[in-house]
Amino acid sequence: MDEKEQAQIIIGKLMNIGGMLQKKANQLLSPFGLNQQQFSLLFEIFKAGRVNQKTMVNRLMLEKAHVSKIIKKLHSMGLIGIVPSTDDKRSSWLSITEKGKDVVEGCRKALGEWNGAWITSLAGGERMKMVDSLSLLQSSLRDAIQDK
Amino acid sequence: MDEKEQAQIIIGKLMNIGGMLQKKANQLLSPFGLNQQQFSLLFEIFKAGRVNQKTMVNRLMLEKAHVSKIIKKLHSMGLIGIVPSTDDKRSSWLSITEKGKDVVEGCRKALGEWNGAWITSLAGGERMKMVDSLSLLQSSLRDAIQDK
DNA sequence: TCTATATAGTTGACAAGGAAACTATATTTC
């Protein structure tokens, strides 16, 4: 198995696992009226405290049109607040509401209850190595994508 | 970092990497008029020689409605042939056409040219370990999803 | 100070993907 073949197998598996995980997350989150990307954006706003869309676009590597539409939805659901920026009239500050925090907590609980179980197929030591390897791959993939 | 925390980090990274890879693959394949899922279905038909939709649904873990629509598209593009089964009138046999084989080759080349580069951030030995770990995760995730 | 260019975000058009309901056929049960 040469380098190229290994690369193809790893990438195939990463896409397959990623696809299954996303689909499962979408199912687990649908009772909250969100999908995985919408939740991750809400969660990022929660973590950031106060943030603008541009930053979310960059941090999550999503299309700005898509972020705009998700923001609209989250706002209409009452999960985030939007305050126009005084520095830049084109822009707004996003922050989570109390309702939004409740939803984030519920989502994390729903995901956590499912996620914890199946990963025990990997031993503890291997999990630490996996974290390291995935971090490496993640950042070099990011670089490769942004270089384009 | 306890087990639960490790699980969350690994899953977050797997989804993020999977998402980036899928998006990139979609970009690379769009000149062929396909996206990543459509290509993977075409590729599976290519590998199988002759196969029915039910098998594709199971093997790729896609919605049957979705497979049906992709089949329709691939057929209208002239990439696959469809022959009604004589055993079961509800079903058909799918196979790739010469044109389809050309497209598969072109797609593999396009993906291969990009995929090979960035994964070198992992050393050879680590790549083998990664293959093993991802295989474990993949099959236990599959089991977890199908158990539901 | 005015014009040209860049940027933050929005909207429309379109294709994709999921869920549910459907049709036609196969299998099981009585």
Add this chain to the structure above:
DNA sequence: GAAATATAGTTTCCTTGTCAACTATATAGA
């Protein structure tokens, strides 16, 4: 053999995600 149930695949409806074009505002350059 007929009725009930299951199955293979299709279609409709709806939401999502991408792309391109747009508006309003900020910044750069002359």
